[in-house]
Amino acid sequence: xFAFESIKDDTILSxxxxxxxxxxxxxxxxxxxxxxxxxxxxTACPACGSYLAGIKxxxxxxxxSLEVEE
Numbered sequence: 431x432f433a434f435e436s437i438k439d440d441t442i443l444s445x446x447x448x449x450x451x452x453x454x455x456x457x458x459x460x461x462x463x464x465x466x467x468x469x470x471x472x473t474a475c476p477a478c479g480s481y482l483a484g485i486k487x488x489x490x491x492x493x494x495s496l497e498v499e500e
Contacts, residue, residue: 455488 434448455468459475460482466475468488474481 453488453490456486457483458486459483 431448431450434446438444438446455470455473456465457468457473457475458465459478459480461480462475462478464475464477465486466473466477466483468483468485472481473483475483
């Protein structure tokens with residue numbers, strides 16, 4: 431969001447808006463298999479305390495639509 435705001439000033443994009451839908455972070459523990467909410471990288475498994483986890487959701491990025499008007 432910061433980058434978008436900083437590049438649009440004084441351009442044709444000056445009135446553009448950015449709508450971001452955040453996906454809740456989810457991981458699966460590599461040691462015990464527990465799936466848990468991961469609000470940030472480095473979150474330990476709540477079941478066993480392991481930091482070895484595979485990210486299942488929350489790192490996606492996709493442009494859903496783009497509308498341009500003059």
